Amino acid sequence: MTETHEIRLKRMTMRAWHRGTKEMDMIMGGFADAHLASMGMADLDILDALMEENDQDLYQWVTGQVAPPDRFAGIIAKMARHAGAR
Template sequence: MAAMPPMDDELKALQWRAWHRGTREADLMIGGFFDAHREQWGSQERDWFSGLLQEQDVDIMAWAIGAAEPPARFQGPMMQAMQRLDYLKAPK
């Protein structure tokens, strides 16, 4: 397995915010999404994720599982990737 490239300060800040949400479930969903996808992100994707992190965890999780429609500003390929939930590791 190849080592992940080092993160710049912006990505480190996003990582911290993604993994320190307040509940373990939100940490796993939002932090797991960050870990799985951050290597492919350019500035637009980073901006989208930064904006998403401003939202309430219950809203983000509802959008990710399809229980609620995300606002237009969060719709698109990034939300679709989050909604696949294929980045979550299920405990054994």
């Protein structure tokens, strides 16, 4: 069975808000709430792959402590800007 776009957005929102660390719940969940609905399929694919990474790495990438892998650099930059806008 193929996942519909609506179900994919719901699944990704749930994953964004239930990361495992409170910090990444807030960062990724807030980003998902603000941006998922307007993202294209390619960006959703990248974000879906990013959600497979562990929270410790994600947090270091978003906060600029460590440079993210090239394939995630764009979405991490957007996420960092969003987190800083609060």
